[in-house]
Amino acid sequence: MENVLDLTKWYKKNFRDLPWRTTNDPYKIWLSEIILQQTQVVQGLAYYHRFITEYPTVAKLAEASEEQVLRLWQGLGYYSRARNLHKTAKLITNEYQGVFPNEKCELLKLPGVGDYTASAIVSFAFNKPHPAIDGNVFRVISRYYDINLPIDEPATRKVFLEILQPMIEQTSPALFNNAIMELGATLCKNDHPNCSVCPLYIDCQARINETIALRPVKNKKVKKRNRYFNYLLIRYKDNIYIQKRFGKGIWENLFELPLIETEAPADWKNLSNSIASTVSNTKGFNLVKQTSLKHVLTHQTLFCQFFEIYTTEKPVFVSENCLEIELKDSTKYPFPILISNFLLSL
DNA sequence: AATACGTGGTT
DNA sequence: TAACCAAGTAT
Structure with missing residues (x-):
C-alpha cells in the first residue's frame, strides 16, 4: 500500500481514546481483545471497566470462581x-x-x-x-484492492496476510x-462508509470501480432452527428454583429455570405430564401467569414460555440439580439475558 | 471445511 | 421483518 503513512497520520489525529489503547499491560490488552x-x-466498554475494577490483575481474575x-x-x-478467560487467567497465574x-x-x-487475538496482543x-x-x-483491504475473495473462507486469510x-x-x-x-470501525464501515474523508480515498480500488457495497464478499449463510423452551417459575414462599x-x-x-423443551409449541395442559415427571408433588400447583417471549440467537430462534406457578407446599424435584434460592438473590447468579430480564420483571 | 456460539442494533 | 452485521474461536 502506498498510503500507509496517510493511514497512520489519519489515525493519530482521529483515534478514539479507548482505555486499552493507553496501556502496554498485556493483561488489559488481552482482556479487551477477548471482550471485543x-x-x-x-457494547464492550462498560464490561471492560467492570472487569478491570473487579479484577485489576490477572491473579485477581484467577482467584475468582467461574460463576463470578x-x-x-x-x-x-x-x-x-x-x-x-477464567481458564487462561488461572493458567497464566x-x-x-x-x-x-x-x-x-x-x-x-x-x-x-x-x-x-494473538496478533493483537x-x-x-x-x-x-x-x-x-x-x-x-x-473490509478495508478487500475494498482498497477490490478483492472479491470470500473473507469467510479460512484460505483467504493467507492472501490478506501476505498483503x-x-x-x-x-x-x-x-x-x-x-x-x-480504526479506519474500518469508524469510516470504512459496512453500511454508509464515509469515503469522502478517508485517507485512502485516492487509491481505493473499490471506490474507483464502484464496488464498495459489494466488498467484502461473504459466502456463508447461517441456518436457523426453532426451539421451544418451557420454563417453570415455581414460587414457594419467597423462593424460586x-x-x-x-x-x-x-x-x-x-443458570436457568427448570426447563421442559418440546418439539413444538406447548401449553399448560399438554405439559402436565412433563411437569409431573419434573416435580413429584404438583397437586397444589396454581398457574398464575404465563408469559411468551421470542429470543433470537445467531443459529436458533427460541420460542420461550414462562409458567409462573405458586405453591404452598415445598416442591420436590425428581432430579437433584435444582437449587432453591430467594428471588431477591437471583442477581447473584449468571443467567442468560433472557432469564435475567424475566426475573427482574417480576 | 463447516458449524455452533449471544446479544443488540440496523435495514 | 427476516436477515445481516459487529475488534473470532473451538471443534
Whole structure:
C-alpha cells in the first residue's frame, strides 16, 4: 500500500481514546481483545471497566470462581469467552508465573486466543509486526484492492496476510494495527462508509470501480432452527428454583429455570405430564401467569414460555440439580439475558 | 471445511 | 421483518 503513512497520520489525529489503547499491560490488552471479539466497542466498554475494577490483575481474575466471572460477563454473549478467560487467567497465574508470553505462537496456546487475538496482543503489548486481521481489516483491504475473495473462507486469510505483512513492517506495528482497524470501525464501515474523508480515498480500488457495497464478499449463510423452551417459575414462599445448564450448546454453565423443551409449541395442559415427571408433588400447583417471549440467537430462534406457578407446599424435584434460592438473590447468579430480564420483571 | 456460539442494533 | 452485521474461536 502506498498510503500507509496517510493511514497512520489519519489515525493519530482521529483515534478514539479507548482505555486499552493507553496501556502496554498485556493483561488489559488481552482482556479487551477477548471482550471485543464479535462485539462492538460501545457494547464492550462498560464490561471492560467492570472487569478491570473487579479484577485489576490477572491473579485477581484467577482467584475468582467461574460463576463470578460468568456473572460479570452476563449479557455480553458468547459465554465460552468468559469460561476461557477464567481458564487462561488461572493458567497464566499458575503455570506462567503471572507473566503473559510475548510470542504469538505461545499466546496461541491459551484458551480463547486465536490468530487475530494473538496478533493483537503481541503487536499492542510488545510492538511486534504481526498483522491483526479482524473483520475491519478484511473490509478495508478487500475494498482498497477490490478483492472479491470470500473473507469467510479460512484460505483467504493467507492472501490478506501476505498483503499486510510488508505494510506493517513499514511502520510501528501497534500503530498500524490500531490505525487500520480504526479506519474500518469508524469510516470504512459496512453500511454508509464515509469515503469522502478517508485517507485512502485516492487509491481505493473499490471506490474507483464502484464496488464498495459489494466488498467484502461473504459466502456463508447461517441456518436457523426453532426451539421451544418451557420454563417453570415455581414460587414457594419467597423462593424460586434454578438449575445450571451443563454440556455443550448454548449457555453452558449458566443458570436457568427448570426447563421442559418440546418439539413444538406447548401449553399448560399438554405439559402436565412433563411437569409431573419434573416435580413429584404438583397437586397444589396454581398457574398464575404465563408469559411468551421470542429470543433470537445467531443459529436458533427460541420460542420461550414462562409458567409462573405458586405453591404452598415445598416442591420436590425428581432430579437433584435444582437449587432453591430467594428471588431477591437471583442477581447473584449468571443467567442468560433472557432469564435475567424475566426475573427482574417480576 | 463447516458449524455452533449471544446479544443488540440496523435495514 | 427476516436477515445481516459487529475488534473470532473451538471443534
